[in-house]
Each structure stands twice: as structure tokens, then as C-alpha cells.
Amino acid sequence: MIVERKELSLAERLYLPAVVNGFSVTWRHFKRTVFEGRNAAKETSDGYYPEVPWKVERGYRGAPYLVRDQEGSTKCVSCQLCEFVCPPKAIRITPPGPDGPPADRDNAEKMPKEFEINMLRCIFCGLCQEVCPEEAIFLQKDYSLTGLSRAEMIYNKEKLLSLGGTHAGTQKWRHKLDEARAQEAFPIENRPAAH
Ligand code: SF4
Numbered sequence: 604m605i606v607e608r609k610e611l612s613l614a615e616r617l618y619l620p621a622v623v624n625g626f627s628v629t630w631r632h633f634k635r636t637v638f639e640g641r642n643a644a645k646e647t648s649d650g651y652y653p654e655v656p657w658k659v660e661r662g663y664r665g666a667p668y669l670v671r672d673q674e675g676s677t678k679c680v681s682c683q684l685c686e687f688v689c690p691p692k693a694i695r696i697t698p699p700g701p702d703g704p705p706a707d708r709d710n711a712e713k714m715p716k717e718f719e720i721n722m723l724r725c726i727f728c729g730l731c732q733e734v735c736p737e738e739a740i741f742l743q744k745d746y747s748l749t750g751l752s753r754a755e756m757i758y759n760k761e762k763l764l765s766l767g768g769t770h771a772g773t774q775k776w777r778h779k780l781d782e783a784r785a786q787e788a789f790p791i792e793n794r795p796a797a798h
């Protein structure tokens with residue numbers, strides 16, 4: 604189907620009416636602020652933003668950060684599932700390799716040598732949080748991320764851990780350790796031999 608393109612009218616081709624219209628809106632707000640003492644910003648639902656930050660509701664999904672456990676240990680085990688699942692490829696993990704730093708807690712084989720999230724790419728979808736087997740990454744409440752360069756918007760491991768803080772109450776690996784110990788002591792029944 605071919606859609607006919609409407610010809611621009613003389614007024615549209617001149618652009619001047621659109622400019623005048625724009626200035627009339629500016630003048631209307633100027634008049635309200637200066638002569639009537641009303642502040643257009645205060646009349647919006649966000650009120651006094653950015654002087655008074657927006658109150659984030661419970662369950663809001665903002666920027667993803669890494670978290671530590673109650674003992675200050677890194678929870679991430681560098682499994683790279685989040686890197687694999689991230690739709691815009693915002694996560695880049697450098698595994699420790701054979702000579703890399705050892706995990707800073709018991710019962711963890713490794714931790715990432717480097718962990719970066721490009722916040723310019725991140726779409727706050729939450730898939731990294733969903734997929735993480737260690738509950739090591741959480742979308743938090745930060746919604747206003749700023750920086751003066753692209754490089755500044757790539758958050759490294761230390762920055763992600765310091766912004767993420769401690770996620771108290773969850774030490775999944777501890778439960779796993781208990782479960783593993785319980786399984787070690789679990790009596791093995793004699794099963795019929797497989798054919
Ligand atoms: S929130 Fe989504 S886009 Fe952002 S790092 Fe996690 S998986 Fe990637």
C-alpha cells in the first residue's frame with residue numbers, strides 16, 4: 604500500500620508559526636513564575652526534583668550492584684551466568700584463571716578477578732538477579748546515574764561492591780554447606796544393580 608505524503612502548507616514550510624508557538628509556551632511559564640510566584644517544577648508530581656530526590660517505592664528495579672554477605676565476603680563466584688543472559692551484553696566478567704585471586708570465603712571455588720557493568724547499556728531488566736545462583740547481584744534503587752565520560756559509566760567490581768553493600772539475611776552457600784554435610788552423613792541404601 605502506498606501512502607500519499609501530504610504536502611507541507613506555506614505556514615509549515617516557513618517554520619515561523621511553530622517558533623512563535625514555542626515562545627508563547629515559554630512566555631506563559633515565565634509569566635507564571637515571575638509575576639504570579641508559581642513554580643512550574645513544584646506543580647509536577649515529582650515536586651522539587653532534583654533538590655529533593657524522588658521517593659522510590661518498594662520493589663523498584665534500579666541499577667544492579669554486587670553485594671557482600673554479612674561477613675564482608677564477596678558472594679559472586681564468577682560463574683558468568685549473568686554475563687551470558689544479559690540481553691544488551693552490559694556485563695563483562697574476567698574470571699580469576701589459575702593464578703588469579705582466591706575466593707575470600709570458604710566453600711567458594713573462585714571469585715571474579717574483575718566484574719564490570721556498563722551502565723550505559725544496562726536496561727535494568729533484572730535477568731542477572733533472577734539467574735544468579737548465589738544471590739550475589741541485586742537491582743537496587745538507584746535510578747539517576749551520571750558521569751562525565753563513557754568510561755566513568757562502566758562500574759568495576761570494587762565500585763559495584765561498595766554501592767551494593769551487604770545483603771543481610773541471605774547466605775545461601777551456608778545452607779548449601781549444611782545440606783552437603785547432611786548428605787555426607789546420609790545413609791546410602793543398597794539399590795538393585797543397573798542392567
Ligand atoms: S539488569 Fe538486565 S541489562 Fe542490566 S546488567 Fe542485569 S541482565 Fe544486564
Ligand code: SF4
Nearest residue numbers: 679680682683685735
Ligand atoms: S553475579 Fe551471580 S550469576 Fe553473575 S557471575 Fe556472579 S555468581 Fe554468577
